[in-house]
Amino acid sequence: APVHTVRGLAPLLRGARRIVIGDPFSRYVQLLLTLARARELVVVDDGTATMEFIALLARGEPLVRWHRGGRGGPRELAFAPFARTARRKLTPGPGRQVALFTCMPVEGVPEGVTVTTHDFAWTRTAFGPPAVRAGADLVGTSLVETGVVAEDHYVAAVDALVRHHGAVRYFAHRRENTTKLHRLAVETGLQIVRPDLPLELIARRGPIGATILSFPSTVVHTLPLALTGTGVRVAVCDIDPTWLTPHASPRAPSFLADVTGTARGVRRIGVGGG
Template sequence: MSESSASTLALVESPVQLLNVLEWAHAEAAAQAEWPLLGAVPAQPTRGGRRVPPLQGLRIVVLPPVDPMSRGQLRRMAALARDEGHQVRWQEARGGRLAPFRAVGAMARQMRRADRIVVGDPFSRFVQLLLTLVRAPELVVVDDGTATMEFAGQIARGERLVRWHRVGAQGLPGKVKELAYAPVSSTARRRFTPARTGRRVEVFSSMPVTVPEGVELRVNEFAWTRSAFGPPRLTQGTDLVGTSLVETGVVEPERYLAAVRSLAAAYGATRYFAHRRESPEKLRTLSEATGLEIVRPDLPLELIARRGPIGRTIVSFPSTVVHTLPYALRGTGVTVAVCDVDPAWLTGGASPRARSFLAGVTDTARDVRRLAASAAS
C-alpha cells in the first residue's frame, strides 16, 4: 500500500477496537468537513497549530489474536472497513516465538512515517513495543471496552499501564520478565503524556472517563453504527448478554451459572449473546442448565443489536455494552439493564481492583436500569 496516500495508521487487535476505529474515522471526517465553514483553510486544516492529517486512505493494521471467534469477527469487521474505503492489512503477530519480531520488522517503516497513530489497546504489550518506534505528532486511543476507564486513570496518576483484572507476576521467571519489559512499558506511558512529549493525545470513548490535563476527549456516540444499521425490529422478550468474567479469573464459574439461571427465570429471557472469549464448554453448560438459546455473534454486539431483531430489554453484568448500547440503540425503545456483581461471586485470585472497578462500571453507566445483585440470587 502507498506510503504517501495515507498518513493515519490504526492498530487494532479485537473486533470492538476495529468498530471504534470506524466510529472515530466517521467522527473525524465529519469534523474536518465542518472546518471550511469555520474559516479553516480546506487544503491545510490545523488543530492546535498543527496540520491535521487527512483521512483519505486510512490504513488499518489488524493484529489478530489466536482464538477463532475473535478472528472470525475481525474478518467480518475488516470487510466492513474496506467497504468504507479504508485499507486493511492483516498482520500476524502471534502464534510463534518469531512472529512478533517478524511483525515489528514488517511494520517499522509505517510506524515511523505515520503522521497520526490510532491505538485500540494501549495495554497490549505488542502495541507498546510498536509505540517505541513512533514519531507521529498525534496519538489517538479508541475504546477497548471498559479498559479505557482504567487507562485514563493510570495516565492521570502517572502509574504503570496494567489491566484492572491482572494480578502481578508470580514466581521468579515472571518477575524477571516484568522487569525486563519495564522500559518498553515506561516509554509507551510517556507517549501518552502530552506534557512530556509535546504530542497531541486524544481519547475517543463511550466510557465515563476523565482525562488528564493536556489530553483531549471526544465522545463516541456510535454515529456511524446508527447511520449504517437499523433501526432494529424488536421482539417482546428479554436478551441476556454474556461476559468473560469467568475466563479472566474474576468470577467463580458456579456463581456465574447460578446468576444467569436466576436472571433468565426472573426476566423471561430466551437468548444469551455470548462474549467472544467464552468457552464452548461453559456455554454448553449454560444452555443445558437454563434452556437459553446461545447466540455467538459474528460481529460486535452493538452492530448485532442495531441490525436486530433484539429484545425490548437487554440485561448484562458490568461490561462495556452497558455504556455502548444506550448510544447504539438511541431512539429505538430498547431498555438496557445492568446487574451488579456480588462480591461473594469473586474468585480468591481476583485482583484487588476487581470489586471497585466492577462497581464503578455499573455506577457510571448512563441511561440504563440498575438491578441489584440480589436479582440474580
C-alpha cells in the first residue's frame, strides 16, 4: 500500500469505534488493522476465504490462504509481524468484539465471534427475476492463475463441459489472464464475458442459462441463494486430483472438496456429463 495512503487513513483508523473490512487475508487490510483501535470489527465476506478465515482463527494460525501455503520468502517474513497483529485484533477478547456477515457455511466458530447470515434477500428484491434461456452458462475460476490447476487440464475440462452441457457463455473470474481466456474461446467456442458487476447481480438481471456450471468456488454457495425461485440450477464440477500442479498446496484437495461438499442446493457433476 502507498505510504501516503496509510498515513492518511491512520487518524481515521485510530479514532474509529467500529471498522468494517472485506477480505481478512488482504495484506493491505492486515497492515491497516495494525493501526486500528476499534472495539468492534466486522468482517463482511461471502467468499470461500471466509471458511478458511474462521478455521485459522479458531486454531490460532497465521491468516494465510491455502493456495499460498509453503511460499515463504523474504516478503512473507518481513510482513509476519503485521499479520500476527492483525490476527490478534481479529480475535475476540476483553473490550473487542468481532462479527462476521456471510452466506458461507462456517463451522467451529471461535467463542465470541458473532455470525449473521447473508441470505441475499435484498438482491432478490432489487433485481429480477431474470429471463431464463435454454442451455448453460459456465463460471470461470482463477485456479490456473494461482498455480493450483494445470492449464491444459483446465482447458480440457472446460471443453468437456461445453460438449456435454451445451454451455454458451463463460463468465471470467477477475484474475483470469487474457491469454488463457483467448485459448478457451478458440478451443471451446465459448463466448467470454468479463462481468462488470458481481455475478450474483448479473444472474439476477438476466438473461441467464437454465443451468450454471462451475468449478469449486464462491458462486456454488452464492448463486443458489441469489437465484432462489427462478428454476435455474447450479452444478459444480469437482477438481480431479490429477489436474493439480506439482506446486499446488497439500491443502488444495481437502479445501476444494470442502467448498463443494458444503454447498447447498447444487448438483455435483463430472466432466463426462454425469
